[in-house]
Amino acid sequence: MEVRRVSEAVIRRMPKYYRQLQVLQAQGVERISSGKLAQMMRLNASQVRQDFNCFGGFGQQGYGYNVNTLLNEIKGILALNQTHVAIVAGAGNIGRALASFDNFEQQGFSITALFDINEELVGTQVNGKPVLNISEMEEYVKQNNVTVGIIAARRSAAQELADRMVQAGIKGIWNFAPIDVTASVPVENIHMTDSLICLTYKMFHNVG
């Protein structure tokens, strides 16, 4: 399927459709209208139809969407019908939590190793995955077809790690260090504290 010029906002909504459809499938719902789906997701129906039209549309006007078919189409678009091999650079608290989080595995992301500079961590295991010396990262990436690099290191090390990952052939970076890294491959910079700060803003300014 040809997919082009999809806006960031649409890309951001795709995982949400995916989640909502998984819930519907689990509930045994076979068919859903764009209006009903929109309502569940607090969007409007034309928004949903527009979003799906970016990918050629998935249904027949006035007939609704088949939940299984739609879920499979979106799964394919999101490349979730294949396994992605990932590594974690940094075996501290965040790195260890990410490696322990089996939810990623269920979505097709297989974290196979962690890397750290700390000799006391190297040689240990996290959730059955080895912690290797950071100096071995590049070789490991090449040997194991790693496509996703997760950065869970301190701020000062993050950009260098991103550069090394890209050099080694990694195709996308998921960064948890508290600094935005840049790369020639797609990057998602996660700032968990931003969300917490937005929460307190709303608490203190009485935003519904």
Place this chain on the structure above:
Amino acid sequence: MEVRRVSEAVIRRMPKYYRQLQVLQAQGVERISSGKLAQMMRLNASQVRQDFNCFGGFGQQGYGYNVNTLLNEIKGILALNQTHVAIVAGAGNIGRALASFDNFEQQGFSITALFDINEELVGTQVNGKPVLNISEMEEYVKQNNVTVGIIAARRSAAQELADRMVQAGIKGIWNFAPIDVTASVPVENIHMTDSLICLTYKMFHNVG
């Protein structure tokens, strides 16, 4: 200061200004123009000025912003000049990682206890914080002026925990369970996997 009708998009940008200004302050920068700040944050200058005008504006036209003053103003707006007491419901991998993450503490969020239903976890400690029985949560919230409730439990328990938290007097909920919870207080639902999925979408569709 009176703050009203600030859009979600502006709220979302405030923590990012806060982070960028912290970097500037650490670099010893004393004054910054909206244009320069915009450039650093990949916004445009009028956007920055508009955002700040939501809060009464912070500078003199053509003269730029004093970094320290601006940082302090934003800190106040975000309620980061005070300590927020938080608890974590769920002492599994995510709950433990959150309680171990000292970054929150630095931002003024003090996680003082975790709660779990699992008797094997109750009585243990995570990063010096006690894991208490979930049945004690309400009483603890009331006794300790807890304002932020963090949900790190399984999907099926999340909404009930949210309801109990609000009943007990919690003012905002930060939810990590893989389901959106709703409440009469502000809620931030975190779906980390959504970000990972957006990353792979971009990798597979060659989105810059």
